[in-house]
Amino acid sequence: MSLVIIKRAIPEVFMGAVSKDTTNAKDYLAEIEKRFVKSDKAETNTILKSLISMKYKGNDNIKKYIIEMSNLASKHKALKLDLHEDLLVHLILISLPVQFNHFKE
Structure with a gap:
């Protein structure tokens, strides 16, 4: 349920940055964080x-x-x-x- 809420709240632009195979909210947020870490x-x-x-x-x-x-x-x-x-x-x-x-x- 958390994953559905997160996916609805995150803009579509960021959707491509995360694998569609991710099945839980914790992994989903971890993937987003990896993609947008400050250099x-x-x-x-x-x-x-x-x-x-x-x-x-x-x-x-x-x-x-x-x-x-x-x-x-x-x-x-x-x-x-x-x-x-x-x-x-x-x-x-x-x-x-x-x-x-x-x-x-």
Whole structure:
């Protein structure tokens, strides 16, 4: 009975994503979940792109900007892709304008 209710509630567009041989609600929902799982690779790509392309524009507090970059790195770490601390420092330094970047050798 649960399966009939679920099939009536789910839009027809998703019906093709699940095998017609599924006979119980639990398996049916598990198949739908497998088909529409969020891709960690896509999220990793998005976070890494934003981390690399960030530039300090001088509008906000520099400390707030660095914390924002650190938070992005933490999200990356949560996806089990750890950025080395030296790399994060390097990304922060190259994203700063020249007047803040007197540490370059």
